[in-house]
Amino acid sequence: MNNNEFPKGFLWGGATAAYQCEGAWNEDGKGFAITDLLTAGTRRNPRKLTTKEESGVYYPAKIGIDHYHRYKEDIKLFAEMGFKVYRMSVSWARIFPNGDDEKPNQKGLDFYRDVFNECHKYGIEPLVSIMHHDTPMALAIKQDGWLCKDTIGAYVKYAKTLFNEYKGLVHYWITFNEINMTMNYFGDVYGAGILSNQTTVIDINNVSDDSMSKEKQNKRFAALHNQFLASALVVKAGHEIDPSNKIGCMIASDAHYPYSCNPINILAAQNSMRKLWYCGDVQVRGEYSYFTKSFLKEKGVTLEITEQDKKILKEGTVDFYSLSYYTSGTDCLDQKVDTDSGNFNLGAANPYLKKSEWGWAFDPDGLRWVLNEIYGRYHIPLFIAENGLGAIDEVSEDGKVHDPYRIEYLKAHTKAMKQAIDDGVDLFGYTWWGPIDLVSASTGEMKKRYGFIYVDLDNAGNGTLERQRKDSFYYYKKLIESNGACV
Numbered sequence: 001m002n003n004n005e006f007p008k009g010f011l012w013g014g015a016t017a018a019y020q021c022e023g024a025w026n027e028d029g030k031g032f033a034i035t036d037l038l039t040a041g042t043r044r045n046p047r048k049l050t051t052k053e054e055s056g057v058y059y060p061a062k063i064g065i066d067h068y069h070r071y072k073e074d075i076k077l078f079a080e081m082g083f084k085v086y087r088m089s090v091s092w093a094r095i096f097p098n099g100d101d102e103k104p105n106q107k108g109l110d111f112y113r114d115v116f117n118e119c120h121k122y123g124i125e126p127l128v129s130i131m132h133h134d135t136p137m138a139l140a141i142k143q144d145g146w147l148c149k150d151t152i153g154a155y156v157k158y159a160k161t162l163f164n165e166y167k168g169l170v171h172y173w174i175t176f177n178e179i180n181m182t183m184n185y186f187g188d189v190y191g192a193g194i195l196s197n198q199t200t201v202i203d204i205n206n207v208s209d210d211s212m213s214k215e216k217q218n219k220r221f222a223a224l225h226n227q228f229l230a231s232a233l234v235v236k237a238g239h240e241i242d243p244s245n246k247i248g249c250m251i252a253s254d255a256h257y258p259y260s261c262n263p264i265n266i267l268a269a270q271n272s273m274r275k276l277w278y279c280g281d282v283q284v285r286g287e288y289s290y291f292t293k294s295f296l297k298e299k300g301v302t303l304e305i306t307e308q309d310k311k312i313l314k315e316g317t318v319d320f321y322s323l324s325y326y327t328s329g330t331d332c333l334d335q336k337v338d339t340d341s342g343n344f345n346l347g348a349a350n351p352y353l354k355k356s357e358w359g360w361a362f363d364p365d366g367l368r369w370v371l372n373e374i375y376g377r378y379h380i381p382l383f384i385a386e387n388g389l390g391a392i393d394e395v396s397e398d399g400k401v402h403d404p405y406r407i408e409y410l411k412a413h414t415k416a417m418k419q420a421i422d423d424g425v426d427l428f429g430y431t432w433w434g435p436i437d438l439v440s441a442s443t444g445e446m447k448k449r450y451g452f453i454y455v456d457l458d459n460a461g462n463g464t465l466e467r468q469r470k471d472s473f474y475y476y477k478k479l480i481e482s483n484g485a486c487v
């Protein structure tokens with residue numbers, strides 16, 4: 001074995017989410033998800049969320065990249081790269097159109113069965129996120145989504161339906177994608193489905209936590225608590241239905257550094273990392289962290305946690321910790337520094353790091369650091385469920401997409417993963433975010449591309465939808481073939 005090789009059986013693959021790729025938003029009995037009714041947005045033109053389809057408005061999830069109709073072609077391309085695992089999500093509203101219908105929608109169940117069978121045809125293991133930000137719109141309108149305790153029961157019923165239906169076909173599950181998003185940015189509407197019957201304007205530039213009213217903060221943390229309970233109940237049920245199920249949490253785990261060695265910056269960075277531990281401690285250890293009281297008090301939040309809740313959390317701890325990692329942020333309180341609004345609420349710009357076109361810092365060492373931090377705290381297997389580079393790709397004169405920047409990003413992060421494994425971290429898989437170009441979660445645009453596979457589609461929904469291999473496609477294929485050794 002070459003020294004650079006990853007552990008035997010390491011799960012290489014890619015990750016997508018239903019509303020960002022499927023399209024077919026109202027086909028075959030599917031109901032609307034909250035994410036379906038979000039417009040695309042730019043810095044100057046904030047995104048809008050409506051409760052009903054408005055005519056003349058373009059909703060990116062309408063088409064996605066038409067994966068619903070082209071999944072066979074897409075999975076074949078994934079297989080050509082040598083994928084061992086395909087992380088994807090099931091759309092709740094495709095299974096239960098209103099979120100809490102009495103019976104599941106058979107056509108929705110059939111679709112995912114076909115997708116899983118197609119994966120197995122190539123020896124690809126599906127890893128399924130039960131929810132990826134897409135609360136059914138009907139539940140958001142009816143009961144403010146995750147603010148209502150009834151949503152817990154509806155989600156548990158939905159998840160049990162999946163466990164029973166796909167027993168033997170799916171062995172790896174994630175309960176909620178980036179559950180900590182519920183306490184961040186626009187996570188209260190986007191993901192948690194707290195609508196309060198309003199059309200909402202979502203300003204992706206105004207993402208500061210401090211700008212939140214006390215009422216809003218309270219709602220977000222109450223919704224998050226309900227998601228924790230739902231997750232724990234589902235972990236328990238999933239194990240009962242099939243003891244071989246491996247069920248994980250998924251936490252956005254970008255690194256946070258102090259801007260300088262001034263102790264107040266160190267404390268600020270520690271506080272930023274607590275947004276990860278707040279969720280991780282509940283989902284991995286089955287209890288709220290020792291700092292919960294002061295953490296919530298600082299935000300003006302009061303949260304009710306009953307004895308019964310504590311029992312539920314304790315009985316539903318996860319089997320693995322999965323994370324997304326894209327970038328890092330710096331915390332600075334003692335001086336005015338260049339805050340990088342593009343860097344998604346991650347604080348001051350780090351003068352040591354270069355940035356992507358969207359202002360996300362390029363920081364592979366941060367991945368090694370964060371993997372060690374997480375593993376050191378929890379000592380359970382880790383899985384990188386998302387990592388990738390969003391960039392503007394151009395089709396060159398030769399008709400191809402040459403993307404050396406993506407290869408550079410992949411190489412550097414692969415090296416960092418290997419270093420973490422050599423440090424002793426138990427990491428069992430890696431799914432690149434967006435192995436095929438898809439709709440961006442933060443902006444709803446197509447021009448922010450992550451794929452190894454180019455999709456001919458623009459921001460307004462025009463294009464042939466044709467798929468094409470980029471240079472990075474061949475690189476990832478080589479990387480997987482050599483089990484990471486060729487970096």
Ligand code: BGP
Nearest residue numbers: 017177178390439440441442443
């Ligand atoms: C994560 C989401 C994904 C994904 C990714 C990239 O937060 O789980 O759904 O899209 O970020 O973000 P973006 O698409 O905004 O560049």
